[in-house]
Amino acid sequence: MSYVSSWPVFVECDTSTKFWNRNDCVVDNSILLSEELKKTDYKSVTIKERTYVLNNKGQFYYLKQDKLRWVQLNTQMSVKLIELKLPQRDHDVVKVIRIKKNQRVYACFWNIDYQKTFEYFKRIAGFCVCQNFEQLYTFQDLLGKGGYSKVYKLCPVNKLPYQKQFYAGKVYNKVEVNSKKNLMSISQLIRQECEILKKLNSPFILNLFEIIQLDEQLILITELLSSGSLYQLLKEKVRIQEMEASGIIMRIALGLQCLHRVCSQGYKIRECIARQR
Structure with a gap:
């Protein structure tokens, strides 16, 4: 992954020239949302309405004449809730979800019911880099x-x-x-x-929901860790009883087991969670 500068830390750097992928894709069946959304994009003022699906793997897609059109959401893309003036409608301004792959390629989606738009936006924000805070x-x-x-x-x-x-x-x-x-x-x-x-997906490692x-x-x-991190626990307690220590060691081992599947270095003790589930 390449980045053009140190700030912003995350920038839209997907190299695609089109928003949708048309090649074959194995789609995960774990659906997060399936909703009727209107859509417009960078190359067309035409508004189209279809059923769009988002799954647990961050695959966002729809079917067109039984052919799959899809995009894999990731942190090389941004998502932002913006106000969009609809083409050829002087007074119509709607809040839309803008998914941006790079400076030239983006698409906007919305439902006439703003709450449905917001719910879809929140789910997408779990996969892309979000550019809103005060609304959230x-x-x-x-x-x-x-x-x-x-x-x-x-x-x-x-x-x-x-x-x-x-x-x-x-x-x-x-x-x-x-x-x-x-x-x-x-x-x-x-x-x-x-x-x-x-x-990562482990009860013993901090969950990151959005960037x-x-x-x-x-x-x-x-x-939010109500009981604090393992790092804080070790700072506050002078001594830990053997039974408590053995439980902590077991949970560290389970967290490391998950971590080692993804990377081999760069972890810190402060990212391990002392809670018991």
Whole structure:
């Protein structure tokens, strides 16, 4: 994966010249959403309405005359909730989901029911880099500080049924990141952290839900650990009883087992979770 600069950390760099792929694809059957959406794009002012499907693997697709049209959503693409003035309709402005592959290739989707548009947008934001924050979350308490970032408690603005009451937001500020001498390596480490966490699925490793890239901030939306991390536990406790220690070691081993399937280096003890499930 190539990036043209260190900030923004994530940029649209998909090299496709078309939005939809037309070659054969094995589609996963685990469907997240299937909804009637209107669509317009970079090369046409025509508005089309079809049933679009999003699955758990980030495959976004539809059928046209029994032929599959699909796109694999990833962090080389951005998604943003924007206002779009409809062509040939002077007063019609709608909120749409813009999925952008690069500076030239994008498409916009919406439903006449804004809540359905928002629900689809939130699901897509779990696979692409999101460019909205105020419509999604509000900052609550400051939870902690690190060398390059601050962590805040976040509350969803328009909470969907599947969402949690609170989240954690790891915030990188452009000014602070740019002030570091090893800027390029910091940006690379942030991308690696996101790419690895996106691939992992373990109750013993922190869950990364969304990546939000703004002009001045990068915000990683993760689960809020009410009991803290293993790193915090080891700092607070002088001694740990043998039974408790054996349980912690077992959960570390299970987390590492999942981690080793994805990468062989770059993990930290602070990413391991001390909770029991």
